Every structure is written in structure tokens, then in C-alpha cells.
Amino acid sequence: MPIPFAAAAVPLGAKILGAAKGILAGGKALGAAAKTGKMGMSAYKALKGAGVAPGVARFAGSKLNTVARGLTSAGGFAKNLGVPLSKADIATMVAPDLLFGGMAAATTEGDLIDKALAGTGAAAGGIVGGLGLRGVLGPKSGVGIIGTELVGGMLGDQVGYGIADNIIRAKHGGMTPAEQGMAQQDEQYRAQLMAELKQQYGL
Secondary structure, three states, X not given: OHHHHHHHHHHHHHHHHHHHHHXXXXXXXXXXXXXXXXXXXXHHHHHHHOOOOHHHHHHHHHHHHHXXXXXXXXXXXXXXXXXXXXXHHHHHHHHHHHHHHHHHHHHOOOOHHHHHHXXXXXXXXXXXXXXXXXXXXXOXXXXXXXXXXXXXXXXXXXXXXXXXXXXXXHHOOOOOHHHHHHHHHHHHHHHHHHHHHHHHHOO
């Protein structure tokens, strides 16, 4: 089992690393501009010059600097996230993801290890996704915080579950137990159909 697991994990890790490098490169570019203190002002002036209301243009410029801050430094990310977080805030962020992780585990076909992989992947992905989007966008209102948590959590859940699915496939030789079950059902259906055709036409 370790060999197919490694074969699946290595290219997957390379893809994740490549995506992370791309995000970091973009973040550094934004950060370099933000450090000059001109990014938000430039956006404000450009939008205002295009006829956008001053209040809207100012909000867009401020939000652009907030995003750049969240992407380029741990301190900026923490500030956008609202660190230090209260216990209630942490519970609110984590509880839904744990619930969806439990649902993923319960609905995943396979043994206890498969279920644990699926549940952990979905829960961890949801937590990271929610925290990540909130730390980048830095929402302040209750609606904004809940929105980033939900959207980031759903995206992260899908990514985490997908990674877990690939590990489960590697564990079972290329297909998950659910996929194996569907393949067996398809084969049985084809065999039944062929038997009926032979009987009908006397083959």
C-alpha cells in the first residue's frame, strides 16, 4: 500500500506546491505595490476619474490594500483575520466544518480508514478555506465574516475531500470503493442485457 500511496501523493503535492508558489508570487507583487502606499490611492483616483462615486471608489481602494496586506505578510493576514480570536469565534468557524467532515465520513463507502480520510480531508479543507478567505479579504461586518467563512469553507471542503479521495483511490488500487461498486453494477447490467438479447434472439 505505501507505494501506490506515494505515487498518488507526490504529483498531488507538486501541484499544490506549484499553486502555492503562484499565489505567493502574486501576493509579493501586490505587497510591493501596497508598501509604497499608492495602490489604494491609485485605484481610488482611477475609479473616481471613471465617474464612480467617491465613497465607492474609496471603499474599493481600501479593500484593495486590505487584500494585499492579507496576501503578503503573516501579520497582515492575522490582522485581517481579527486575531486574537475569541473561543466563541473559533467554535463558530470550526464547528460547521467538523459537521460537514462527519457527514463526509458517514457517507463515504469503504472501511474505517477510508471514512476517516474523507472526514478529515473535508473538515481540514473547510477550516483552512474559511480561515484563508477571511484572512485575505479581511471582512469586518458579521455578514461579511459569515459569507467568507461559508464560501471559503465550501471551496476548501471540496479541495480537501478531493485530496482524500485520491488517497483512497491509491489505497484501493485506482478506484474508491464507491467507484468499484458502480463499476461492478455496470458490469452486471451489461451481462444481464447480453443474456436477455441472447435469449430473445436465440443466440
